[in-house]
Amino acid sequence: MLLDTAALYFRAFHGLPETITAPDGTPVNAVRGLLDIVARLVGEFAPTDLVACWDVAWRPAWRVELISSYKAHRVAEPADGARPAREIVPDALTAQVPIIAQVLDALGVARVGADDHEADDVIGTLAATATMPVDVVTSDRDLFQVVDDARQVRVVSTARGMRDLELVTDAVIRTKYGVGAAQYADFATLRGDPSDGLPGVTGIGEKSAATLLSRFGDLEGVLAAASKVGSGIPVGQAAKLRAGAEYARRAAPAVRVVRDLSLPQFDGVIRMTDERRRTGADLARRWGLGRSMDRAIAALTTE
Template identity: 60%
Template sequence: MADRLMLLDSASLYFRAFYGVPDTVRAPDGRPVNAARGFLDMIARLVTRFEPTHLVACWDDDWRPQWRVDLIPSYKAHRVVETVSSGPDVEEVPDPLEAQIPVIRDALDALGIPIVGAAEHEADDVIGTLATRATMPVDIVTGDRDLFQLVDDDRDVRVVYTARGMSNLAVVDDDHLVAAYGVHAAQYADYATLRGDSSDGLPGVAGVGEKTAATLLRAHGDIAGITAAAQAGEGMTPAQRKKVLAAADYLAVAPTVVEVVRTLDLPEVDARILPLAEDLAARTAAVADRWALGTSMTRAVEALGPA
């Protein structure tokens, strides 16, 4: 089997599991475990279908980095429930999900799946760095369209997009992006910058939606080209020129916020999926019993190939 790396956008997956799996089972301490069980079921299905040889759970050590907020104060501001001076802002997370995060980490550890995060950076940046430095094909599993910018056909970097559910996964390559959005992967970050994203608090260029953003990028290549054309008064309608010029301050900083960091100084991590050693197999059973993970842990163990 040829080597293939799978990178999990962990928060994207466990949020989806929390809202998609009924809250019918609880751990012995009373906490719900629907997100943890759903997350393990996702891993089992993904590993079975795509057969990665290497697997990493990428983590949000800082879901709203201050350096991004300094550039665009509205960045994810609507999701903040508490500002902490000594660390990352506290994100609005349902209490029943918050209680399951330690369970998810415990289960990943038992399965031997490394968890990788980076101070002052989001999981997106961890994914961007690991995908960029990978020496094998990469599947990025996420429900976040921002990571489409990492698609690279030449290096066989794809996105397994989960927004339509685990039974309707989309495998996103450059052809998919051109067909769906009218832009290439290398243009997607600029496309997202122009279009904006209310879920991330990115205003975009007022009056520029998806179609106009794609039209401008096809004509001028990137934001620098669009800005230069607007300043010269060439290659766009007067209305488009007015909108681009009015957003000059935003366009000067937003690309840095939207662009995924690909150069983090991350430690080397052994992400190989190996048959579970006897002690690790016993540990998965103990963790499953401790948190009432039941058949979800069993399916994950079987998919990962126990000894």
């Protein structure tokens, strides 16, 4: 099980009141909420391995070089050359991220990240190289591109909330969008994704993007057809595709998750030990995590 960790702790933060605090007054709603999410997921899906995939860079420089608008609307202040641009994050959540890392480490949940890459890229790499079935837990549609029925890679989508988890397979993606998982990144490139600051090809929406990909296979096939007379693409649509071809070719590698990162060695096997129980209990007292820590420890105890 691969966790899109930031997506989950943002969900936890917004799902619980900030009045949930540690004895010293530090807000811990995201910490407690994430522990409850982990307990729910491990209890329901019973993974043997669990990895908290980490955003070392939430807005990688190489993606911004490709598409300058990438996540630009989420920048709290512009980069000034001396430091990277900061993501808009509530102060009450920022204070909790180090605690979240501390708690995951204490419970033996592997945290894995990579320089200048997002958690999505870690997930893409681990999903592509896994030798066992994989569940990717996220609310982000971008990760639909890693779904692979043949290799038993699916997404457990939290987009509708933790009470209404959706298991996303290739069949689900085809039903929803009219494209397969292997085409999803090209589909998102053509359609755009305002949540990531990606405008898409002007005049190409979801239906037209799906229709084009179903006829021509992939992005390059669509762009090649648009440049030919008699391809069957309506004249106006072909003109829009030609006008947007440069954008599409630059955006495509920014949209696609990386699948070949060199990642640090880690042990993802769920293994609760007495030392981890003690450390977890100590942190629960320190941060006022109460029953949330108890539930997480119980779920991670596999004996």
